[in-house]
Amino acid sequence: MNDLLSLGQHRVWKRMAISWSGARKGDCVLDICCGSGDLTFLLSDKIGSQGKVTGLDFSSEQLSVAAHRQGLLGKSCYQNIVWVEGDALFLPFPDNYFDAITVGFGLRNIVDKRKAMSEMLRVLKPGSKASILDFNKSTQPFTTSVQEWMIENVVVPVASSYGLAKEYKYLKSSIRDFLTGKELEELSLEVGFSCAKHYEIGGDLMGNLVATR
Numbered sequence: 001m002n003d004l005l006s007l008g009q010h011r012v013w014k015r016m017a018i019s020w021s022g023a024r025k026g027d028c029v030l031d032i033c034c035g036s037g038d039l040t041f042l043l044s045d046k047i048g049s050q051g052k053v054t055g056l057d058f059s060s061e062q063l064s065v066a067a068h069r070q071g072l073l074g075k076s077c078y079q080n081i082v083w084v085e086g087d088a089l090f091l092p093f094p095d096n097y098f099d100a101i102t103v104g105f106g107l108r109n110i111v112d113k114r115k116a117m118s119e120m121l122r123v124l125k126p127g128s129k130a131s132i133l134d135f136n137k138s139t140q141p142f143t144t145s146v147q148e149w150m151i152e153n154v155v156v157p158v159a160s161s162y163g164l165a166k167e168y169k170y171l172k173s174s175i176r177d178f179l180t181g182k183e184l185e186e187l188s189l190e191v192g193f194s195c196a197k198h199y200e201i202g203g204d205l206m207g208n209l210v211a212t213r
Helices: 002-006 010-019 038-048 062-075 076-080 113-123 141-163 167-169 171-176 179-192
Strands: 028-032 052-057 079-084 098-104 125-134 195-201 206-212
Touching: 002 195, 010 038, 010 098, 010 167, 010 195, 028 038, 028 113, 038 052, 038 062, 038 076, 038 079, 038 098, 052 062, 052 141, 062 079, 076 079, 098 113, 113 125, 113 179, 113 206, 125 171, 141 167, 141 171, 167 171, 179 195
Parallel strands: 028 052, 028 098, 052 079, 098 125
Antiparallel strands: 125 206, 195 206
């Protein structure tokens, strides 16, 4: 579905998010709201067999899918991945633990975004980055109208044909209730990140926040 609806561009956006995280060979990294593991596997490729990747999600079903994919894909570096069922608002990790954090299409769905950002700050090492990819809440009326039109007239109808209408119908309201890029930058600084930059990508339909501890 994601390949079809984004014309494969979601793969490019995810690789951009990994690059912006600053993750390097041998690092210890965290993918929050990992779902079935797309970003987690990309992180594993990035840091190599000597590093450690943790994929965290509150859904045991999604983690089961991710673990199954890990076995099917069979790359040797994927042995560095561990899956943890946990809450993004109460990360089960010590302070100053990770060299990088990624979140793909997850922050928008977390109820308390301030608490989630504070938790990311807490578990990151000084100077490390959180890279957060999500739909962009544009301040431009034209971009917003195009985004909403696409969801109503392309995304949901296509999803419905695959029996996935429920999984995609919420997008319009969740994007409308999300923070703008500027608001995400301000929130990052308020919770204690030293700097934050939001990049609009994908024709301004997507955005990536890079927050540095």
